[in-house]
Amino acid sequence: MTFTEQIRGLIPLRPAGLLTLPADALAAHKLAYSLSTDDVRRRTPRRMRRTFSDLLVFNLDGDSTQPAVVKHPRSARATASLAHECDAVRRLAGDERLGPWRRLLPVVERRRLEGPLPLVVESRLPGVEADVLLQHSPQMARRVTVSALRAIHELHLATGRTEEVTARVADWVDPRLDLLAEEVRWCSRGMGAEALTVLREQVVRELIGRSLLVAWTHGDFHPGNVLLTEEQGALCGVIDWAGAIPDGPSLLDCHTFVLTMRHQLGRRQFGQVVADVVRTASLLPEDRRLLAEATALAPDSRGEIAFTLLTWLWHVAGNVEKSARYGRSHRWVADNIVPVLSEVMAHQTP
Numbered sequence: 001m002t003f004t005e006q007i008r009g010l011i012p013l014r015p016a017g018l019l020t021l022p023a024d025a026l027a028a029h030k031l032a033y034s035l036s037t038d039d040v041r042r043r044t045p046r047r048m049r050r051t052f053s054d055l056l057v058f059n060l061d062g063d064s065t066q067p068a069v070v071k072h073p074r075s076a077r078a079t080a081s082l083a084h085e086c087d088a089v090r091r092l093a094g095d096e097r098l099g100p101w102r103r104l105l106p107v108v109e110r111r112r113l114e115g116p117l118p119l120v121v122e123s124r125l126p127g128v129e130a131d132v133l134l135q136h137s138p139q140m141a142r143r144v145t146v147s148a149l150r151a152i153h154e155l156h157l158a159t160g161r162t163e164e165v166t167a168r169v170a171d172w173v174d175p176r177l178d179l180l181a182e183e184v185r186w187c188s189r190g191m192g193a194e195a196l197t198v199l200r201e202q203v204v205r206e207l208i209g210r211s212l213l214v215a216w217t218h219g220d221f222h223p224g225n226v227l228l229t230e231e232q233g234a235l236c237g238v239i240d241w242a243g244a245i246p247d248g249p250s251l252l253d254c255h256t257f258v259l260t261m262r263h264q265l266g267r268r269q270f271g272q273v274v275a276d277v278v279r280t281a282s283l284l285p286e287d288r289r290l291l292a293e294a295t296a297l298a299p300d301s302r303g304e305i306a307f308t309l310l311t312w313l314w315h316v317a318g319n320v321e322k323s324a325r326y327g328r329s330h331r332w333v334a335d336n337i338v339p340v341l342s343e344v345m346a347h348q349t350p
Contacts, residue, residue, distance in 0.1 A: 024048050028058045031072055034117050035110070045070070053242070053322035054078035059124060067124035068109060072117070079113055081242040081322050082120055086111050088244040089122075092216065097158045104151065104238045125237030127227030131264055134223065138265060142290075143233045145261055148226050149254050149294030151235045152218065156250035160215025165249070166208045172249060172310065173203055176317035183320045183327035184337060195341035198348045199309060206306035207249075217248025220318055222260035243318050254294055255304075255311040258287045271336030274312040278343040281305060312340055 028045035045058040056072040073079040086108050093102055110121035130144050177196050186192040218225070220243040227237030259277075262284070263270040277283055283291070283304050291304075316336055319326045326332055 020050055021048075024050065024056055027056060027072060028070070031070055031117055031119050032060060034119075035121070050074075052319070052325075053081060054325075055082070060121075069106070069122045069124045071120045071122070073113070075323070077322055077324065079118055082118075083113055085240065085242040085244070086120060088241040091246070092241070092244075095159065095216075098155065099158070101151075101154055101158065104235065105241075106237070106239055125227050125239065126229075127236040128230055130223035130226045130228050133228055133230060133233070134265065137233075140233045141261060141265060144223070144226075144228060145257065145290055146293070147228065147233055147235045148221070148223075148257055149290060151238070152221055152253045152257070153250075153294050156213055156215040156217075156253070158215075159246070160213045160250055162211055162213050165210055165212050165214065168214065168247070168249075169204050169207045172207075173200055173313065176313050179317045179320055180313075180337070183324065184333055185327075186333055186337060187341075191345065192337075192341060195345050199313070199341065199344045202344065202348065203306050203309050203313070206303060207310070210303070213250045214247050215250040216244065216246050217250050218253050219243025219245060219248065219314060221253035221256045223257070223264060226257075242322070243314070249307075249310065251291075251295060251307055252311055252314060254291055255307050256315065258283075258290055259308065259311060262287070269335035269339075270315060271312070271339045274308055275339035275343045277308045278305065278340065278347060281347070283308065309340075309344070 025045070025048065028048050032043060032045050043060045045060060048056065048058040050056060054073065054075040055078050056074060058070055060068045060070060071082055073082050089105055089108055092098065093105055093107070095102075104125075106125055107123040108120060109123060110119070112119055130148065134141055134144060177200055180187045181193065181196060182188070184192070187196055218238065218241065220240060221238075225238060225240045226235060227239065228234060229236055259273055260270065262268070262273045266273070282288075288304070316326075
C-alpha cells in the first residue's frame with residue numbers, strides 16, 4: 001500500500017462541511033444561475049450539504065414556483081448513480097399499478113447530466129426525514145417503523161409476484177461480492193476473501209428453492225430516505241431511489257429499515273448491529289414481530305439470518321459503488337465489514 005493510500009484511509013469519511021462550504025456555495029450559485037427561467041435565477045440556494053455519495057444537494061424556494069431540490073454529482077460514480085435514480089423514479093411514476101402511492105415519489109423536473117455543471121432538479125416533498133424526527137422524538141420509533149414498513153410493503157404488493165427465486169440468487173449476490181473484493185483491500189485476500197466465499201455459500205444455500213415476493217425494491221430503505229409528518233409520524237415521501245431495481249428481493253427493504261433503526265437509535269455502526277444478529281443467530285424479538293406484522297410472513301430463523309446477510313451485502317456494496325471513499329476508509333471497513341465477516345467465519349455451518 002502506498003503512502004498516499006494510507007493517508008486516504010485515515011481521512012474521516014464524513015464530509016468536512018466547513019472546509020468545503022466556500023466551494024459548495026460558489027458551485028450552488030452557479031448551478032442556480034444556470035437554470036433556465038428567470039424565477040429560478042432569483043432563488044437563493046439553501047440548506048447546502050455534501051452527501052456520502054459525492055453529491056452536493058441544496059434546496060431552492062421561490063414565491064411563484066414549487067420548492068425544489070437540486071443535486072449536483074461530484075464524481076463519475078455519483079453521476080451514474082443519479083442517472084439510475086432518475087430512470088427508476090420515471091418508471092415508477094409511470095406505473096399505473098401504483099395508483100395513489102405515486103404521490104410519495106419526487107418528480108424529476110430537470111435532468112442535465114452532461115457538461116461542466118451536471119444537475120438534477122426534483123420536486124421537494126413535504127415532511128421531515130425520519131432520522132431527523134427521531135433525534136428529538138425517539139418515543140415515535142415504533143410508530144415510524146410500522147408506518148414505513150407498511151408503505152413500502154404496499155409498493156411490493158402492487159408491483160410484485162411470488163416466485164421461486166433460485167434463478168435470481170446469483171444476480172442478487174455475486175456482483176456485490178465482486179465489488180467488495182475489487183474495492184475493499186481487506187476483502188481481496190486472506191481471511192476477508194475466504195469470508196466472502198463462506199458468506200456466499202451460506203446465503204445462496206438458504207435462498208435457493210425459496211418462494212419470495214419479487215418486486216420493485218428500493219434497495220436503500222432507511223430512515224434518512226423516508227419523509228414523515230412531524231405530528232403523527234405518517235409517511236409522506238420516499239426519496240433516493242439510486243439503488244432501486246424492478247425485480248429485487250422485496251423483503252430486503254423491510255430488513256434494511258429495521259436494522260438501520262437499530263443502528264441509528266443505538267448509535268452503533270450498521271456492521272456491528274448485523275454482526276450481533278449473526279452471533280446470536282436471531283433478530284431481536286421486537287424486530288421479528290415488526291417484520292412479521294408488516295409482511296404477514298411467519299418467523300423463519302434460518303431465513304432471517306440469510307436475509308440479514310443479504311441486507312448487509314446490499315448496504316455495504318451500495319455504499320462502495322456510490323463512492324470510492326468507503327472502500328478506502330480503514331475506519332469504515334473496520335466498523336462495517338470486518339465484524340460481519342468475522343462472525344460469518346466464526347459461525348459457518350457445513
